[in-house]
Amino acid sequence: MTPTERILAIKAKLGRDLVILAHHYQEDAVVQHADQTGDSLELARAIPGTAAKYVVFCGVAFMAESAALLAPAGVQVFNPVPEAACVMAEMSPATYVEAVLQRLQHPESPVIPLAYVNTSVATKAVVGRFGGAVCTSANAATMLQWALAQADKAGQQGRVLFLPDQHLGHNTANKLGIPAEKRLRLDIRGRGERIDAQAALQARLLLWPGNCPVHAVRFKLSQIQQVRDQYPEAKIAVHPECAQEVVNAVDGAGSTSFLIKYAAEAPAGSRVYIGTECNLVDRLTRRHAAEKTILPLWRSGCSNMNKTTEARLADALEAMLEGRTAATTVDEADTAPARASLTRML
Ligand code: 13P
Ligand code: SF4
Secondary structure: OOHHHHHHHHHHHHHHHEEEEEEOOOOHHHHOOOOEEEOHHHHHHHOOOOOOOEEEEEOOHHHHHHHHHHOOOOOEEEOOOOOOOOOOHHHOOHHHHHHHHHHHOOOOOOEEEEEEOOOOHHHHHHHHHOOOEEEOOOOHHHHHHHHHHHHHHHOOOOEEEEEOEHHHHHHHHHHHOOOHHHEEEOOOHHHHOOOOHHHHHHOOEEEOOEOOHHHHHOOOHHHHHHHHHHOOOOEEEEOOOOOHHHHHHOOEEOOHHHHHHHHHHOOOOOEEEEEOOHHHHHHHHHHOOOOOEEEEOOOOOOOOHHHOOHHHHHHHHHHHHOOOOOOOOOOHHHHHHHHHHHHHHO
């Protein structure tokens, strides 16, 4: 049997007991089997209400972990490729975040952490213990306003530690009008022993120095200039994990769902360049080919998102059914605080 036939057979057998979720960055061969596709926020929202017995999350590890945290009792969450990790999520290990947060606290200026959903459960738990919350690229501005208000409530002039994506942090701060001189990119070497305490005290927004190589490294101002020179009427939209000089130079920036809407709403006959993972951009190119030209600003793929193939999904579903694979679990001590940080967002 082909992988397609093997997956269809299991779907037919399990019926409503099985839900397959796929992030927009998954390849088409996987997406065709998904009951729901979405960005991180949409997929996280789908979990608490699920009536299925098995949730299979095609994405990267932190997404299945978050799903396991939010799943109702009795629902098992499986990750078809457990080794598919988000490179950026690995940049803020829980022990580092905890040590840095302890170092940053000041009786008159508390620090509230705000973690991008691209973090491990252990890091989300640290954030929860320090009274913080989680955000996604779709709600980062709302959540940053919330975190600043929390920090101000607790002290005279509070501060927010945004982690791990410095670029999403800068881009969100630009949106909210937080001036550059009120932001500090932290030196986390030695678990923060090199942080300039005085500079940290004067900042409003402390930025963890993480980034997504797929966005922050691959998309450049020169690509935008080239498009503007060649096709002055073309529109460009990118994901806010791109560097601020890139985001500031384009016509739109937002989550994967925002980019899908941007392409859909572009007028017939127009030319639009999208700066995000190329599986999604290629899908948009094909979807709109009859009426407009959607192109990648640059071809940039997430190697971890691409570890899930149709064959790996078929293998994982069979292993799940035969009890040869374990469901995603979460450390018991981390469950309550990590769930608190996620539900504060939801
Ligand atoms: P979204 O929150 O837009 O789904 O992005 C997740 C991600 O990993 C982007 O690189
Ligand atoms: Fe992580 Fe970047 Fe891949 Fe998204 S695209 S999963 S942030 S490495």
